[in-house]
Amino acid sequence: MRAILTPAACLAACLAAPAARAWEDIPDAYPQSVLYAKPVEVIPGVFSSIGATAPPTYENAGHNNNLSFIVTGDGVVVVNSGASYLLAKALHDEIKALTDQPVRLVINENGQGHAMLGNNYWIEQGVPILAHVEAAEEFADTMGQALQALQRYARENAEGTVPMLPTETFEDRKVIEMGEFTIEVLHLGPAHSPGDTQVWLPEQSLMIAGDIAFHERMPPIFEGTCTSCWIETWETKLVPLNPTYVIPGHGHPTNLAQVTRYTHDYLVHLRDQIGKHIAAGGDLAGAYYVDQEAYRHLDTFEELATKNAGVVFAEMEFE
Numbered sequence: 001m002r003a004i005l006t007p008a009a010c011l012a013a014c015l016a017a018p019a020a021r022a023w024e025d026i027p028d029a030y031p032q033s034v035l036y037a038k039p040v041e042v043i044p045g046v047f048s049s050i051g052a053t054a055p056p057t058y059e060n061a062g063h064n065n066n067l068s069f070i071v072t073g074d075g076v077v078v079v080n081s082g083a084s085y086l087l088a089k090a091l092h093d094e095i096k097a098l099t100d101q102p103v104r105l106v107i108n109e110n111g112q113g114h115a116m117l118g119n120n121y122w123i124e125q126g127v128p129i130l131a132h133v134e135a136a137e138e139f140a141d142t143m144g145q146a147l148q149a150l151q152r153y154a155r156e157n158a159e160g161t162v163p164m165l166p167t168e169t170f171e172d173r174k175v176i177e178m179g180e181f182t183i184e185v186l187h188l189g190p191a192h193s194p195g196d197t198q199v200w201l202p203e204q205s206l207m208i209a210g211d212i213a214f215h216e217r218m219p220p221i222f223e224g225t226c227t228s229c230w231i232e233t234w235e236t237k238l239v240p241l242n243p244t245y246v247i248p249g250h251g252h253p254t255n256l257a258q259v260t261r262y263t264h265d266y267l268v269h270l271r272d273q274i275g276k277h278i279a280a281g282g283d284l285a286g287a288y289y290v291d292q293e294a295y296r297h298l299d300t301f302e303e304l305a306t307k308n309a310g311v312v313f314a315e316m317e318f319e
């Protein structure tokens, strides 16, 4: 029988519940592993090891994004090789504990370090790695810096990591039939960074969205990111697919309404604020302080809010 809590007891118990705490404040949720958290089964056959909703640190070993895999019945498809050789290996250890099916493909969600730096582990296992052609180009340009950053924060957990490009690329769409799953590997359009990739399971109505979609933490906006394109890709390409379940690039699995609120709606809000600031003759120095209060509760707000405002000002100044 379930105990009935008085409101006061519930308040204390509920506040103490780990799920209620921001993951930014928990240094490592799975100390036995270099992974930040043990993989959870989101829907039957689809697992995700949810990263810290925080910047990469020594404690989280750079596991601050979601590393997912699909156990298809005839092999496993992994989404993201993670930020290092050791993270890729740790994810593989979890997969081997769950199934005898071999990993047959790895997909990189974009060209960032935490999507691709573990590639050399999988190449060593003889597993092909698929990424969008622009993500591969991006990583070819930035892999040296990405490795240096990893070595700086992760120290001994960077051991074994050698940046390697994906072994295969695609342009618009690639459909994979494996076991009981139809897996559509998509590039819906420009969004967060070059070659953003979405893994769409139409029969299960689940999208492993990559960094087009954020949850529980503030999305980062990079120099050169076209925020109006990100919004357009969202509205015209992502929304029509209408996924029931979304595993975002960062943050716990959720639904379309929630990632819309914290990604699309945030971008629209910030562009609206910056647009008004520009219309009133405001400059860059003032742009950093436009109102973003509705998003203050998100993890990484402190690190990203003013930075994002500055980048969007530079983008919109000449629109």
Ligand SMILES: [Zn+2]
Pocket: 065, 112, 114, 211, 249, 250
């Ligand atoms: Zn990311």
